[in-house]
Amino acid sequence: MSGLSHQEHHLHDHRSELTRPEIERFSRQxxxxxxxxxxxxxxxxxxxxxxxxxxxxxxxxxxxxAAGVGA
Known part of the structure; x- marks a missing residue:
């Protein structure tokens, strides 16, 4: 275990930036x-x-x- 609570671990998993492939894939949106x-x-x-x-x-x-939900 990393010492993080379940909620902290869940929040830690959410990246706050898009990757280069995501930017290319969803550029129109x-x-x-x-x-x-x-x-x-x-x-x-x-x-x-x-x-x-x-x-x-x-x-x-x-x-x-296709819209990227849950990607």
Missing amino acids: LLLPEIATEGQIKLRNAKVLIVGAGGLGSPAALYLA
Whole structure:
């Protein structure tokens, strides 16, 4: 154990900067003032639960992954 509490360890895992590959992959989203770097970091650190992978769940999972959610 590193001596960090669970919450401190969880916060420590969230990187506050984007990597070069992330910047290249999400460059179009980063240009939008509504998203920018801060928004993309929030998307990367987000967690989503999709119940069902049918006609709506499958494309939703694809679009969320493509946007960088949980990446």
